[in-house]
Amino acid sequence: MGKRLRYADLSRAASQCTLFNIRRASRAITQIYDAAFAPLGLKGNQFTLLTAIALMGEPTMTQLGEGLGTDRTTLTRNLAPLQRGGLIRITIGADRRSRIVQVTPQGSDRLAKAYPLWKRAQARVVDALGKSRWKGLLDHLSEVAEIARE
Secondary structure (H helix, E strand, O other): OOOOOOHHHHHHHHHHOHHHHHHHHHHHHHHHHHHHHHHHOOOHHHHHHHHHHHHHOOOEHHHHHHHHOOOHHHHHHHHHHHHHOOOEEEEEOOOOOOEEEEEOHHHHHHHHHHHHHHHHHHHHHHHHHOHHHHHHHHHHHHHHHHHHHO
């Protein structure tokens, strides 16, 4: 018969689990940014997507997914509300298999309005952590992302 798991073992697994703790922190931070963007009808991940598309110019779906570390299915699902809202346009690429993503003029306007809201949310997080801890957090998160890619 199999060995029973003890409560103490599960408790240790939950409290020390990297996935659990990163996701919990991610949800908390997401709430801060989502609240900041709410007056514009945006979510934090939508601001991130608009920013990435604007910075990349007119990326293909593949380039955008690779740049964000997101699979195509998740990317397509996350882009859909932006496309329905007229903030982005997705067109067929030169080879007909690729899709090009562009920020529309309406999307650029929304991004310009969202930026000051982002600055306030960002300042709230940085001030709460302190610049040194915030910078360390970014460095550690980059290292974690590298570990995951290996």
